[in-house]
Amino acid sequence: MSQPLNPLDATSLLTSLGAAGVFVVLFAETGLLIGFFLPGDSLLFTAGLLCTTTTAGVRLSLPLVLAAAVAGAILGAQTGYLIGRRAGRALLTRTRNAHLRRGAARAEALLVRYGHGKAIVLARFIPLVRTVLNPLAGVVQVPARTFTVWQVIGGLAWTVGLVLAGYALGATVPDVDRYLLPIIGAIVAVSLLPLAAEALRARRRARIAAAATRDSAPVTSSTQEDLK
Numbered sequence: 001m002s003q004p005l006n007p008l009d010a011t012s013l014l015t016s017l018g019a020a021g022v023f024v025v026l027f028a029e030t031g032l033l034i035g036f037f038l039p040g041d042s043l044l045f046t047a048g049l050l051c052t053t054t055t056a057g058v059r060l061s062l063p064l065v066l067a068a069a070v071a072g073a074i075l076g077a078q079t080g081y082l083i084g085r086r087a088g089r090a091l092l093t094r095t096r097n098a099h100l101r102r103g104a105a106r107a108e109a110l111l112v113r114y115g116h117g118k119a120i121v122l123a124r125f126i127p128l129v130r131t132v133l134n135p136l137a138g139v140v141q142v143p144a145r146t147f148t149v150w151q152v153i154g155g156l157a158w159t160v161g162l163v164l165a166g167y168a169l170g171a172t173v174p175d176v177d178r179y180l181l182p183i184i185g186a187i188v189a190v191s192l193l194p195l196a197a198e199a200l201r202a203r204r205r206a207r208i209a210a211a212a213t214r215d216s217a218p219v220t221s222s223t224q225e226d227l228k
Helices: 010-017 019-031 040-049 062-087 098-114 116-123 129-139 144-172 176-216 221-227
Strands: none
Touching: 010 019, 010 040, 019 040, 019 062, 019 129, 040 062, 040 144, 062 129, 062 144, 098 116, 098 129, 116 129, 116 144, 129 144
16 A cells, blocks of 8 residues: 655655656745745755665656756746746735745845855755745846846756765665665755754844944943942
């Protein structure tokens, strides 16, 4: 009896849908705000692994996986950008999802800090931010040609890099399917490091700002009395 499809489990997605699952997940994660919870990083790496070993009776084709990954990431990002240009900032400001709000703030900070090209490429490697940055780029009117060039470069680096990394590991480690769960767990943990680092930086900036506010506060009469 086949197991039910679990959209949060990379192995379940791949054994149920094959390379088509790669396309669907990446398109949704990078093009539709509803796809922010999908496992893009672990899916790509696991897909590469499953091109070297058979799991649940499934062995994937590397060329098909690469084609599906690249197509899903590039078409998804372009769709997200067009949605942002047409629907405007209301899509992001009216959402009640706290994760999307935080992702939008991080994506906007990335654009300001690194500029369009570098931010668009870097966002591919940061969960949640890669979902929000594409429509946000449309909202803030990043030139279409600039966005397209850099999102294609970032999409190729992200998808091809992770798929080939999984393939290389599967090709060099015997019986790698035995270690599939811990490997996927490690990939998920690594993919969350940029978010954790950004959260720590934001907390540090907040503490510094609070300390600066206290230091610059005017001395009131009650404060003067305390100092006597």
